[in-house]
């Protein structure tokens with residue numbers, strides 16, 4: 001299969017991936033870089049479990065063709081805590097307020113929330129719900145996820 | 158109120174930090190050296206004879222390591238009624254029938270290999286409607302039973318019947334009687350993590366199965382039975398849970414894909430992983446059991462129920478998994494939700510060529526409660542009694558013994574109903590009615606202190622402490638995301654006298670754990686909590702026994718040191734009697750101290766000092782602390798008449814909703830949803846709310862949007878786009894109310910709470926819709942189309 005060599009920034013580090021040209025960003029993250037935090041919940045852009053940030057925007061990495069990552073900056077759930085292990089305020093808030101149950105949707109939820117809070121540090125509930133409208137969760141009923149993101153916004157202040 | 162340090166507190170889920178950093182390893186992420194990827198070829202017919210399978214092209218594809226058809230593996234029957242084989246050899250009976258399987262070095266190659274397998278079918282007549290399937294002359298889904306004897310009918314040999322009292326007499330006594338036809342459909346559990354497993358044999362054919370099952374020991378039982386028929390009798394089976402991406406009933410049975418992974422691993426001598434994609438999750442995983450009910454109830458002039466009579470038909474699909482046993486749980490609300498002296502319930506399960514069903518949160522309870530609570534509303538109206546008042550009149554009460562012999566101990570149902578009334582301003586709003594707005598409520602009863610559905614309903618637990626004061630807990634249950642790592646660590650910390658962050662819990666490994674009946678039936682906190690209390694009491698006693706010996710030694714050693722430093726130091730005169738008996742000591746927040754003088758300046762010692770000094774002593778004297786417990790409560794299995802007190806205690810609750818219905822579009826908007834739950838004791842209020850919100854939301858989906866559309870046996874909407882699960886944009890204002898009657902048998906008074914939130918939600922919505930627009934939707938989900946059709950019929954003068 002035809003391969004491509006794609007260079008980009010991954011969680012702050014410059015990287016190059018040599019992968020089949022048909023691979024998605026999700027597959028590259030999971031298989032090539034062994035970053036399995038982003039999950040495949042559907043593989044077709046309908047659930048948000050695979051959400052990562054590309055140049056600060058939340059995207060469904062299961063739909064994102066790897067060649068298009070060239071030169072961009074990708075952030076995954078593995079890249080948002082401090083280097084010393086201190087959790088990002090959103091991660092803290094999700095633990096604090098039960099925003100995580102089974103956790104399968106969590107990486108995607110947190111990345112969508114991060115994209116929002118980086119843009120809008122003081123979002124309304126409506127803003128928050130919109131930002132995670134494409135992130136499905138079966139466990140929580142979203143209530144404590146929304147609350148966790150609200151709490152994170154406060155923690156960040 | 159005892160002054161607890163951790164129980165009843167909203168301790169955060171810090172123990173699960175790996176889930177917010179991407180470190181948690183789900184089955185999706187698990188990879189073993191040399192692992193192959195398995196894929197399954199499914200039937201393309203609802204009912205057909207397999208005339209020919211040619212897998213030769215697939216076998217020749219580079220990277221393929223095995224291709225199996227029904228001819229390549231032993232012809233062994235599996236499943237609850239042993240009505241299917243792992244791969245189907247001669248006949249397919251539903252679209253999800255597994256016809257062949259491939260193992261290859263990548264999932265892509267495995268997929269390609271599937272497309273190279275040629276299967277020729279000869280279609281057979283099929284039957285999709287259970288009522289049709291019951292009729293004489295209907296096409297037979299199975300021509301023989303498990304033993305090869307010919308069968309004459311599609312009706313399963315599982316006659317669920319429950320009968321108490323004198324129905325004929327009761328009918329005569331009833332002043333008001335109503336009859337409703339009610340139906341519920343298939344819904345998918347929609348775990349966000351799709352299903353999968355990794356099967357791996359060692360050189361001696363002992364199996365390790367990485368599986369997200371919530372019944373790890375049940376898995377072993379079923380697989381070992383299979384092993385005994387394929388020549389692997391006596392081999393060791395170990396089941397290990399990865400982190401589980403949602404369960405909700407899907408992991409109760411050993412699924413066919415797991416047997417297929419085992420066969421592929423055996424055949425290739427390599428670890429084999431099978432991981433479902435989302436479409437398979439919708440097409441090939443057994444969903445919630447659908448059912449149709451005809452329910453009649455009667456009450457006297459005062460509104461007291463005199464009888465309940467219900468017949469149900471369940472579309473079993475082509476094979477039998479736990480779905481066919483949901484009537485055993487339906488009997489509980491049928492016989493015991495509200496006081497009703499005369500009860501008749503009969504459920505008939507019928508084979509069809511549809512997909513078959515399994516368990517989902519609540520088991521058969523949501524279906525049956527939808528029937529009972531729809532009927533309660535009809536009857537209240539017929540009797541001219543306010544629906545809330547009607548429920549209060551008939552409410553269950555502490556000390557009741559129900560017709561099913563359930564012994565009700567603690568019961569907060571009255572408080573729940575009253576709380577819902579108050580929060581919804583029920584009486585005020587009923588008086589000042591607003592057009593198209595309405596109120597409805599429904600209640601529930603569920604097992605909340607275990608459920609003896611197998612001979613043992615036990616739960617084993619082991620607790621050991623290291624010399625630093627860390628506690629290892631080896632749980633025999635599984636963690637599916639319900640919060641047990643936190644709650645069990647709170648219980649252990651409280652009971653042992655350490656802190657939750659000192660507790661490390663291993664879940665889901667049959668090689669380490671004692672035994673457990675399964676993390677199902679909302680039983681985990683109750684069972685594991687009680688087991689933990691027993692084990693912790695034993696471990697604590699061991700520590701205190703050591704402390705009695707060691708504290709004086711530590712104190713004296715300290716005095717010696719002090720004297721060395723300061724020769725003038727005068728040893729105080731201490732009352733060693735304070736610490737002479739382990740009974741006189743206690744442990745709290747990592748410190749051991751005499752009960753009579755907790756702040757004693759010399760006798761208050763860190764627990765780790767005792768553990769270290771107890772271990773590093775010498776031959777014959779060194780001690781370690783470890784204890785185990787197996788808690789198996791004194792409950793009863795259901796007898797032949799389907800009676801028995803199968804749980805130590807029962808959960809009650811009431812959901813009330815206010816809705817607004819748009820008569821133009823048929824849309825239902827939930828303005829307020831109050832979920833009042835009798836939980837015994839809230840062990841961790843924040844986590845508890847998560848269970849109520851999550852279950853409540855799934856219940857709203859069950860009520861309003863969710864449905865697997867099955868047409869002629871085929872799933873028509875196998876994607877999130879077409880299956881309408883609620884998203885964050887579907888705002889449902891859920892207001893939980895926690896009722897804590899404190900249960901004498903629960904650990905620290907707690908009852909189970911995992912399933913209840915879902916159970917009464919859909920009927921409460923249906924009843925509110927009726928209150929709003931005067932049409933009763935008796936067929937879930939309550940879609941805008943159904944509402945518009947019903948409104949049209951009402952306008953046309955038809956009675957709905």
Ligand code: FES
Pocket residue numbers: 039040041042043044045046047048049050051060061062063
């Ligand atoms: S996996 Fe990408 S949206 Fe579902």
Ligand code: FES
Pocket residue numbers: 099100101102103104105106136137138139140349402403638
């Ligand atoms: S926490 Fe389980 S799907 Fe969201």
